[in-house]
Amino acid sequence: MPLSMPSPSLAPTPVLAPPPSLSPTHRAVDSDRRRTSASAILRSVLAHGPVARSTIARLTGLSPASVTDHCNRLTALGLIQEAATLRRSNGVGRPHVPVDLDDSRFVVGGVHVAVPYTTVALLDLRGRVVGERRLNHGEEGPGGSGHQAPPPGPSQVLADAAAGLNALLADAPDRVPLGVGVATGGWVDRDSGTIVEHPLLGWRDVRAREVIHSLTGLPVHVDGHARALVNGERLFGRSAGAGRSVLHLFVGNVVDAAFATHDEVHHGPRSQAGSIAHLPLAGGTERCDCGRTGCLQAELSERTLCRRAREAGVIRTSDPMHILAAAADGDPVAVRLLLHRARMVGRAAGLLLDVLNPDTVVVTEMGAVHREDCLAALREEVGPDRAAAVVPTSFPDSVLAVAGGSVALDVLYRDPLSAPSSAPSGTSSSTPSSRSSGSSPGPI
Numbered sequence: 001m002p003l004s005m006p007s008p009s010l011a012p013t014p015v016l017a018p019p020p021s022l023s024p025t026h027r028a029v030d031s032d033r034r035r036t037s038a039s040a041i042l043r044s045v046l047a048h049g050p051v052a053r054s055t056i057a058r059l060t061g062l063s064p065a066s067v068t069d070h071c072n073r074l075t076a077l078g079l080i081q082e083a084a085t086l087r088r089s090n091g092v093g094r095p096h097v098p099v100d101l102d103d104s105r106f107v108v109g110g111v112h113v114a115v116p117y118t119t120v121a122l123l124d125l126r127g128r129v130v131g132e133r134r135l136n137h138g139e140e141g142p143g144g145s146g147h148q149a150p151p152p153g154p155s156q157v158l159a160d161a162a163a164g165l166n167a168l169l170a171d172a173p174d175r176v177p178l179g180v181g182v183a184t185g186g187w188v189d190r191d192s193g194t195i196v197e198h199p200l201l202g203w204r205d206v207r208a209r210e211v212i213h214s215l216t217g218l219p220v221h222v223d224g225h226a227r228a229l230v231n232g233e234r235l236f237g238r239s240a241g242a243g244r245s246v247l248h249l250f251v252g253n254v255v256d257a258a259f260a261t262h263d264e265v266h267h268g269p270r271s272q273a274g275s276i277a278h279l280p281l282a283g284g285t286e287r288c289d290c291g292r293t294g295c296l297q298a299e300l301s302e303r304t305l306c307r308r309a310r311e312a313g314v315i316r317t318s319d320p321m322h323i324l325a326a327a328a329d330g331d332p333v334a335v336r337l338l339l340h341r342a343r344m345v346g347r348a349a350g351l352l353l354d355v356l357n358p359d360t361v362v363v364t365e366m367g368a369v370h371r372e373d374c375l376a377a378l379r380e381e382v383g384p385d386r387a388a389a390v391v392p393t394s395f396p397d398s399v400l401a402v403a404g405g406s407v408a409l410d411v412l413y414r415d416p417l418s419a420p421s422s423a424p425s426g427t428s429s430s431t432p433s434s435r436s437s438g439s440s441p442g443p444i
């Protein structure tokens with residue numbers, strides 16, 4: 001699966017007959033057009049399947065002959081199949097055999113590296129999690145002080161992630177992996193497959209694509225988790241197929257954002273777009289490592305929330321889910337801390353709405369995802385005119401797994417015809433190659 005692809009569209013111009021003699025330029029254009037058409041058709045089947053080919057033609061603007069041709073290719077690749085039931089249009093005429101995704105065979109691996117743990121998962125072609133494991137980076141220190149032991153370095157974390165993926169694949173011998181997506185926060189350069197800088201983990205220039213590939217033998221794609229989740233929402237979320245502008249605001253330990261218009265996520269040079277960690281947030285009181293006060297990430301980070309909750313005696317750990325649990329048990333201080341954070345997240349969303357004016361803001365933030373009062377507080381801070389534009393993530397129970405997997409699924413849906421060449425031919429998923437590289441993934 002190639003790394004960078006031209007913009008696909010759900011409604012490409014109809015495919016024209018190829019000219020009689022093809023120059024290299026013509027061939028390139030033809031190849032782009034085929035890829036774009038195949039992408040539009042597979043997206044259409046994902047969104048509407050089971051769906052008749054005639055409906056796909058209408059939805060995509062492609063000719064019926066072109067749709068039939070592409071459906072045959074996608075069927076041969078094992079990505080789609082004819083649906084089991086026959087449908088007749090109006091009960092008369094030729095039966096329309098609908099096609100649907102074949103979600104029984106292929107999976108992608110997903111890796112999400114958070115500060116305290118890594119999530120590894122397998123996702124099917126519908127973006128559904130079919131297997132998941134959480135790999136902790138270290139035990140919490142003694143006495144419940146909330147301080148954690150120094151986290152393992154990137155070599156260890158990525159080796160553990162690859163081993164976790166291989167174990168999940170071994171548990172699913174009937175599944176064929178197409179590739180692996182790796183997502184994390186901070187500055188991630190998709191083109192080079194590098195985690196350029198993740199200050200909270202202390203990682204710099206970590207060649208994640210190379211390392212995970214060497215340990216799994218699979219094609220690997222790497223991206224920032226906010227961008228990955230924009231793609232996850234586009235493909236599998238509530239706003240799927242909306243084709244308009246979407247901003248994703250990810251608020252965990254790391255805080256970052258991603259922006260997409262018409263199916264294209266903005267990366268910018270070296271994928272640096274979306275670093276909002278040090279945007280000043282009005283009313284912020286938290287000292288930031290950069291020396292200023294009230295930077296967005298310092299203010300909104302789960303670390304800050306947990307520290308405040310410990311100081312207030314709400315929790316004794318560094319697990320933000322314990323604050324949610326305390327709030328659910330009726331602890332008024334826990335509720336107040338969560339509401340305050342939700343309001344500050346709303347302030348950040350309002351700031352980004354002012355700058356980018358997206359149709360939708362998707363927020364991944366613990367409180368807003370799990371508590372109605374937090375979502376309401378967040379929306380109130382955004383303001384009545386724009387509150388309806390703010391929605392929580394479509395993946396409340398699997399957001400990290402979906403982030404990782406979406407990196408690979410996005411590549412597949414943009415260029416489905418290249419899927420088989422990247423699938424290990426005739427392999428069992430339980431035989432990862434390149435194990436010979438040993439326990440050390442090498443310099444990263």
Ligand SMILES: [Zn+2]
Pocket residue numbers: 277278288289290291292295298
């Ligand atoms: Zn700062």
